[in-house]
Amino acid sequence: MLQINDLNVHYQSKQHPVHALGPISLSVEEGGIYAVIGPSGCGKSTLLHALSGIIVKYSGEILLKGQPLCPKTHSIGFIPQNFGLLPWKNVEQNCLLSLHIKKVGIDSKVRERITYIMEKLDIASLQHRYPNELSGGQRQRAAIARSFIMNPDILLMDEPFSALDALTREEAQELFIAIWNQYKVTTVFVTHSIEEAIYMGKKIVIMSTSPGTLVEIIDNPLFNTENLRENEDYLKLSGHIRSIIKNGWRL
Numbered sequence: 709m710l711q712i713n714d715l716n717v718h719y720q721s722k723q724h725p726v727h728a729l730g731p732i733s734l735s736v737e738e739g740g741i742y743a744v745i746g747p748s749g750c751g752k753s754t755l756l757h758a759l760s761g762i763i764v765k766y767s768g769e770i771l772l773k774g775q776p777l778c779p780k781t782h783s784i785g786f787i788p789q790n791f792g793l794l795p796w797k798n799v800e801q802n803c804l805l806s807l808h809i810k811k812v813g814i815d816s817k818v819r820e821r822i823t824y825i826m827e828k829l830d831i832a833s834l835q836h837r838y839p840n841e842l843s844g845g846q847r848q849r850a851a852i853a854r855s856f857i858m859n860p861d862i863l864l865m866d867e868p869f870s871a872l873d874a875l876t877r878e879e880a881q882e883l884f885i886a887i888w889n890q891y892k893v894t895t896v897f898v899t900h901s902i903e904e905a906i907y908m909g910k911k912i913v914i915m916s917t918s919p920g921t922l923v924e925i926i927d928n929p930l931f932n933t934e935n936l937r938e939n940e941d942y943l944k945l946s947g948h949i950r951s952i953i954k955n956g957w958r959l
Protein backbone atom coordinates (compact mmCIF):
# COMPACT_ATOMS: atom_id res chain seq x y z
CA MET A 709 0.00 0.00 0.00
CA LEU A 710 2.53 2.59 1.25
CA GLN A 711 6.14 1.53 1.05
CA ILE A 712 8.91 3.66 2.51
CA ASN A 713 12.45 2.60 1.62
CA ASP A 714 15.54 4.13 3.19
CA LEU A 715 13.96 7.55 3.62
CA ASN A 716 16.27 10.33 4.82
CA VAL A 717 15.45 14.03 5.07
CA HIS A 718 18.03 16.79 5.47
CA TYR A 719 17.08 20.44 5.92
CA GLN A 720 19.41 23.09 4.54
CA SER A 721 19.80 25.35 7.55
CA LYS A 722 22.23 28.28 7.00
CA GLN A 723 25.54 26.60 6.10
CA HIS A 724 24.87 23.28 7.77
CA PRO A 725 22.51 20.62 6.56
CA VAL A 726 20.40 19.20 9.43
CA HIS A 727 19.81 15.47 9.28
CA ALA A 728 16.19 15.54 10.51
CA LEU A 729 15.00 12.02 9.74
CA GLY A 730 16.11 8.56 8.83
CA PRO A 731 16.98 6.18 7.54
CA ILE A 732 13.44 4.83 7.72
CA SER A 733 11.94 1.82 5.97
CA LEU A 734 8.33 0.89 6.66
CA SER A 735 5.47 -0.94 4.96
CA VAL A 736 2.06 0.46 5.75
CA GLU A 737 -0.71 -2.06 5.11
CA GLU A 738 -3.95 -1.09 3.41
CA GLY A 739 -6.70 -0.39 5.93
CA GLY A 740 -4.27 0.09 8.83
CA ILE A 741 -4.02 2.84 11.42
CA TYR A 742 -0.44 3.55 12.36
CA ALA A 743 0.36 5.67 15.39
CA VAL A 744 3.85 7.15 15.17
CA ILE A 745 5.25 8.15 18.54
CA GLY A 746 8.66 9.49 19.45
CA PRO A 747 10.46 12.23 21.34
CA SER A 748 10.06 15.88 20.43
CA GLY A 749 12.23 16.90 17.48
CA CYS A 750 12.83 13.34 16.26
CA GLY A 751 11.31 14.08 12.86
CA LYS A 752 7.64 13.04 13.16
CA SER A 753 6.29 16.11 11.36
CA THR A 754 9.10 15.83 8.84
CA LEU A 755 8.01 12.27 8.11
CA LEU A 756 4.41 13.37 7.50
CA HIS A 757 5.57 16.26 5.34
CA ALA A 758 7.52 13.84 3.17
CA LEU A 759 4.56 11.45 2.97
CA SER A 760 2.16 14.27 2.08
CA GLY A 761 4.36 15.66 -0.69
CA ILE A 762 5.06 18.94 1.14
CA ILE A 763 8.74 18.00 1.38
CA VAL A 764 10.01 16.79 -1.95
CA LYS A 765 13.74 16.90 -1.19
CA TYR A 766 14.52 13.55 0.38
CA SER A 767 16.60 10.52 -0.39
CA GLY A 768 15.12 7.06 -0.59
CA GLU A 769 11.81 6.00 -1.98
CA ILE A 770 8.14 6.50 -1.10
CA LEU A 771 5.74 4.31 -3.07
CA LEU A 772 1.98 4.55 -2.79
CA LYS A 773 0.04 1.76 -4.53
CA GLY A 774 3.30 0.79 -6.22
CA GLN A 775 3.90 4.23 -7.77
CA PRO A 776 6.28 6.98 -6.57
CA LEU A 777 4.29 9.22 -4.25
CA CYS A 778 2.90 12.27 -6.00
CA PRO A 779 0.11 14.57 -4.77
CA LYS A 780 -1.04 15.03 -8.37
CA THR A 781 -1.66 11.35 -9.06
CA HIS A 782 -2.47 10.18 -5.54
CA SER A 783 -5.15 11.45 -3.27
CA ILE A 784 -3.51 12.37 0.04
CA GLY A 785 -5.43 13.65 3.04
CA PHE A 786 -3.32 15.67 5.46
CA ILE A 787 -4.56 17.23 8.68
CA PRO A 788 -1.84 19.52 10.06
CA GLN A 789 -1.59 20.47 13.73
CA ASN A 790 -3.64 23.65 13.22
CA PHE A 791 -6.27 21.65 11.22
CA GLY A 792 -5.53 23.50 7.98
CA LEU A 793 -8.99 24.96 7.32
CA LEU A 794 -9.06 27.98 5.01
CA PRO A 795 -10.32 30.91 7.12
CA TRP A 796 -12.10 32.61 4.21
CA LYS A 797 -14.20 29.54 3.39
CA ASN A 798 -17.08 28.23 5.46
CA VAL A 799 -17.29 24.67 6.74
CA GLU A 800 -19.13 23.37 3.70
CA GLN A 801 -16.73 25.05 1.27
CA ASN A 802 -13.75 23.75 3.24
CA CYS A 803 -15.17 20.24 3.23
CA LEU A 804 -15.81 20.24 -0.52
CA LEU A 805 -12.49 21.83 -1.42
CA SER A 806 -10.65 18.64 -2.31
CA LEU A 807 -13.53 17.48 -4.52
CA HIS A 808 -13.39 20.79 -6.38
CA ILE A 809 -9.62 20.61 -6.73
CA LYS A 810 -9.80 17.03 -8.05
CA LYS A 811 -12.79 18.04 -10.20
CA VAL A 812 -14.96 15.31 -8.73
CA GLY A 813 -18.59 15.78 -9.69
CA ILE A 814 -21.04 15.75 -6.79
CA ASP A 815 -23.61 13.17 -7.84
CA SER A 816 -26.24 11.71 -5.50
CA LYS A 817 -23.83 9.05 -4.19
CA VAL A 818 -21.18 11.62 -3.30
CA ARG A 819 -23.85 13.88 -1.78
CA GLU A 820 -25.05 10.96 0.36
CA ARG A 821 -21.51 10.35 1.58
CA ILE A 822 -21.03 14.04 2.41
CA THR A 823 -24.30 14.19 4.36
CA TYR A 824 -23.50 10.98 6.22
CA ILE A 825 -20.02 12.15 7.25
CA MET A 826 -21.22 15.61 8.29
CA GLU A 827 -23.99 14.14 10.41
CA LYS A 828 -21.79 11.47 11.93
CA LEU A 829 -19.26 14.16 12.93
CA ASP A 830 -22.04 16.43 14.14
CA ILE A 831 -21.16 19.41 11.96
CA ALA A 832 -24.16 19.40 9.62
CA SER A 833 -25.64 22.42 11.42
CA LEU A 834 -22.33 24.34 11.18
CA GLN A 835 -21.94 24.27 7.42
CA HIS A 836 -22.28 28.01 6.94
CA ARG A 837 -19.94 29.03 9.75
CA TYR A 838 -16.40 30.18 9.18
CA PRO A 839 -13.45 28.60 11.03
CA ASN A 840 -13.10 31.58 13.40
CA GLU A 841 -16.72 30.98 14.47
CA LEU A 842 -15.98 27.42 15.58
CA SER A 843 -14.57 25.90 18.76
CA GLY A 844 -11.35 23.88 18.55
CA GLY A 845 -13.29 20.63 18.63
CA GLN A 846 -15.64 21.75 15.87
CA ARG A 847 -12.72 22.86 13.70
CA GLN A 848 -11.11 19.53 14.20
CA ARG A 849 -14.27 17.65 13.26
CA ALA A 850 -14.56 19.78 10.11
CA ALA A 851 -10.98 18.88 9.20
CA ILE A 852 -11.71 15.18 9.73
CA ALA A 853 -14.91 15.46 7.68
CA ARG A 854 -13.01 17.11 4.86
CA SER A 855 -10.47 14.29 4.80
CA PHE A 856 -13.05 11.51 4.76
CA ILE A 857 -15.15 13.27 2.13
CA MET A 858 -12.18 13.31 -0.25
CA ASN A 859 -11.82 9.53 0.22
CA PRO A 860 -8.01 9.67 0.13
CA ASP A 861 -5.60 6.85 -0.70
CA ILE A 862 -3.96 7.70 2.60
CA LEU A 863 -4.80 9.97 5.53
CA LEU A 864 -2.00 11.68 7.47
CA MET A 865 -2.57 13.55 10.73
CA ASP A 866 -0.02 15.52 12.76
CA GLU A 867 -0.85 15.39 16.47
CA PRO A 868 -4.54 15.65 15.54
CA PHE A 869 -5.97 15.89 19.02
CA SER A 870 -3.23 17.64 20.99
CA ALA A 871 -4.79 21.11 20.76
CA LEU A 872 -8.05 19.95 22.35
CA ASP A 873 -8.97 19.91 26.02
CA ALA A 874 -9.21 16.47 27.63
CA LEU A 875 -12.96 15.89 27.29
CA THR A 876 -13.16 17.23 23.74
CA ARG A 877 -10.14 15.13 22.87
CA GLU A 878 -11.73 11.89 24.06
CA GLU A 879 -14.92 12.67 22.18
CA ALA A 880 -12.97 13.50 19.02
CA GLN A 881 -10.93 10.30 19.29
CA GLU A 882 -14.10 8.21 19.60
CA LEU A 883 -15.74 9.99 16.67
CA PHE A 884 -12.65 9.50 14.59
CA ILE A 885 -12.58 5.75 15.25
CA ALA A 886 -16.32 5.50 14.51
CA ILE A 887 -15.97 7.17 11.13
CA TRP A 888 -12.74 5.32 10.41
CA ASN A 889 -14.49 2.00 11.08
CA GLN A 890 -16.99 2.94 8.40
CA TYR A 891 -14.43 3.75 5.67
CA LYS A 892 -11.19 2.07 6.83
CA VAL A 893 -9.02 4.73 5.20
CA THR A 894 -5.33 3.83 5.59
CA THR A 895 -4.10 6.26 8.22
CA VAL A 896 -0.74 7.35 9.63
CA PHE A 897 -0.91 9.75 12.54
CA VAL A 898 1.69 11.27 14.78
CA THR A 899 1.21 11.70 18.49
CA HIS A 900 3.25 12.39 21.58
CA SER A 901 0.59 10.76 23.76
CA ILE A 902 1.21 7.13 24.66
CA GLU A 903 -2.45 6.75 25.62
CA GLU A 904 -3.60 8.09 22.26
CA ALA A 905 -1.21 5.76 20.42
CA ILE A 906 -2.61 2.76 22.30
CA TYR A 907 -6.25 3.77 21.91
CA MET A 908 -6.06 4.74 18.24
CA GLY A 909 -3.16 2.83 16.69
CA LYS A 910 -3.64 -0.67 15.33
CA LYS A 911 0.12 -0.53 14.96
CA ILE A 912 2.36 1.62 17.10
CA VAL A 913 5.57 2.81 15.48
CA ILE A 914 8.18 4.02 17.95
CA MET A 915 10.88 6.42 16.77
CA SER A 916 14.30 7.12 18.23
CA THR A 917 15.72 10.51 19.12
CA SER A 918 16.82 12.82 16.30
CA PRO A 919 17.42 11.95 13.52
CA GLY A 920 14.48 9.61 13.99
CA THR A 921 14.75 5.99 12.95
CA LEU A 922 12.31 3.20 13.78
CA VAL A 923 12.96 1.44 17.06
CA GLU A 924 9.99 -0.89 17.29
CA ILE A 925 6.66 -1.59 15.59
CA ILE A 926 4.04 -3.02 17.92
CA ASP A 927 0.92 -4.92 16.87
CA ASN A 928 -1.41 -3.30 19.35
CA PRO A 929 -3.91 -5.68 20.97
CA LEU A 930 -5.59 -2.79 22.80
CA PHE A 931 -6.71 -0.82 19.73
CA ASN A 932 -10.12 0.77 20.31
CA THR A 933 -10.52 -0.76 23.78
CA GLU A 934 -13.14 0.84 25.99
CA ASN A 935 -12.09 2.00 29.45
CA LEU A 936 -8.51 1.61 28.30
CA ARG A 937 -6.87 2.93 31.42
CA GLU A 938 -8.57 0.32 33.57
CA ASN A 939 -7.22 -2.52 31.44
CA GLU A 940 -4.29 -4.20 33.18
CA ASP A 941 -2.46 -4.81 29.90
CA TYR A 942 -2.59 -1.06 29.30
CA LEU A 943 -0.16 -0.39 32.14
CA LYS A 944 2.27 -2.97 30.81
CA LEU A 945 2.17 -1.70 27.24
CA SER A 946 2.34 1.98 28.15
CA GLY A 947 5.24 1.25 30.53
CA HIS A 948 7.05 -0.59 27.75
CA ILE A 949 6.60 2.29 25.29
CA ARG A 950 7.56 4.86 27.92
CA SER A 951 10.79 3.05 28.76
CA ILE A 952 11.80 2.85 25.10
CA ILE A 953 11.17 6.54 24.52
CA LYS A 954 12.84 7.61 27.78
CA ASN A 955 15.93 5.59 27.03
CA GLY A 956 16.08 7.26 23.62
CA TRP A 957 16.98 3.99 22.03
CA ARG A 958 18.72 3.95 18.73
CA LEU A 959 19.04 0.95 16.48
Ligand SMILES: Nc1ncnc2c1ncn2[C@@H]1O[C@H](COP(=O)(O)OP(=O)(O)O)[C@@H](O)[C@H]1O
Pocket residue numbers: 719720721726727728747748749750751752753754755918
Ligand atom coordinates in the same frame (compact mmCIF):
# COMPACT_ATOMS: atom_id res chain seq x y z
N1 LIG B 1 12.54 23.97 8.17
C1 LIG B 1 13.50 23.44 8.95
N2 LIG B 1 14.80 23.81 8.79
C2 LIG B 1 15.77 23.27 9.55
N3 LIG B 1 15.56 22.33 10.50
C3 LIG B 1 14.28 21.93 10.70
C4 LIG B 1 13.19 22.47 9.95
N4 LIG B 1 12.05 21.87 10.38
C5 LIG B 1 12.42 21.02 11.35
N5 LIG B 1 13.75 21.04 11.55
C6 LIG B 1 14.52 20.23 12.50
O1 LIG B 1 14.33 18.87 12.11
C7 LIG B 1 14.18 18.04 13.24
C8 LIG B 1 12.84 17.33 13.19
O2 LIG B 1 11.78 18.27 13.33
P1 LIG B 1 10.24 17.83 13.37
O3 LIG B 1 9.99 16.93 12.21
O4 LIG B 1 9.43 19.06 13.45
O5 LIG B 1 10.18 17.00 14.72
P2 LIG B 1 8.91 16.48 15.59
O6 LIG B 1 7.69 16.70 14.77
O7 LIG B 1 9.21 15.05 15.87
O8 LIG B 1 8.91 17.27 16.86
C9 LIG B 1 14.35 18.95 14.45
O9 LIG B 1 15.69 18.87 14.86
C10 LIG B 1 14.01 20.32 13.91
O10 LIG B 1 14.69 21.31 14.63
Ligand SMILES: [Mg+2]
Pocket residue numbers: 752753754
Ligand atom coordinates in the same frame (compact mmCIF):
# COMPACT_ATOMS: atom_id res chain seq x y z
MG1 LIG C 1 5.93 17.83 15.11
